[in-house]
Amino acid sequence: MLSAEQAKALHDPEGDGCWNPKVCYNRRSHARHRDRRNQARNRQRQTTVLEELAIDISEFTDVWTAILVVYRPAGTDTPVHAIAAQIWQGQQQVAVVQPIHCMGLVPSQVHAYVRKLLALLDEHYGIRKFASQERFDPELCPIRPCIHHPMSER
Incomplete structure (x- = not known):
């Protein structure tokens, strides 16, 4: 100074x-x-602008995948609240299986439903297993009426 x-x-x-x-x-x-x-x-x-690298993904546009969407609280042995599925071709979502509530179903019934779901996906799209499973909190369940959304019943 x-x-x-x-x-x-x-x-x-x-x-x-x-x-x-x-x-x-x-x-x-x-x-x-x-x-x-x-x-x-x-x-x-x-x-500074970062360089964007483009990758040719045209070979993946014909790949069909299914994602199992499970609404359940966090934890290992928590009950399944609802189940849905999404079907994708490449980067585009082409179909959705609407969620169903699993309240009152025992685990063997939930597994039986998932097997039926896979049989349907195999018949329509040739998908024999789910590519991944996404877990969402039951608060995000889109089904109405729902025990987690009592205000929606009115």
Whole structure:
């Protein structure tokens, strides 16, 4: 914050003796302009455009997949609230199996329903197993009326 003359007087050989003209001018300039340089660097980082790489996915457009959608609370042994399915061809969703409530069904009945669902998918689309399973909270159950949405009954 001192001027160059004040810094020299304080740090020259009559002062504490640390003034070195080869280094100190650059250090002082750097300290004076630090905010401006940091601001320019930040602007540069923000305006840097990332390169987008395109991958040819045309060979995957004919791939049929099914996703089992299960509405159940988090945990390992929680009861299944509802079951649905989504059918995809490539990146496009082409069909949906509407959810059904599983309240009152024992696990063997839930498994029997899933087997029926897979038989239907095999018959229509040649899908023999689910590609993945998505778990959603029962609060997101779209079926009305639902025990988790008592206001929707009115």
